[in-house]
Amino acid sequence: MSASTTPPRFTGALTIKDFCDAYRLCREKAYQEMRAGRLRAVKLGRKTLILRADADAWAASLPELRTIGREQACA
Numbered sequence: 001m002s003a004s005t006t007p008p009r010f011t012g013a014l015t016i017k018d019f020c021d022a023y024r025l026c027r028e029k030a031y032q033e034m035r036a037g038r039l040r041a042v043k044l045g046r047k048t049l050i051l052r053a054d055a056d057a058w059a060a061s062l063p064e065l066r067t068i069g070r071e072q073a074c075a
Contacts, residue, residue: 013042013049023059033058 014022020030030050033039038061040054 011052013044013051014055016041016048016050019050019055023055 016027016030019025020027030039034041039050039058041048041050043049
């Protein structure tokens, strides 16, 4: 690999910024989810990464929006 060639980007993990951009969260909410144990993160040196599988599992675990109560209140 020459000095001008950049290495391929590892797409199996997200930085905190990438995760927040992808899921439209602020950094504080991402760290709250990690502290609560709902979102798993790993460290690589000083960098905090969220594996894509963990991000997908977190998103799948979010509760479904229920509007039944609101519809009944309006009727």
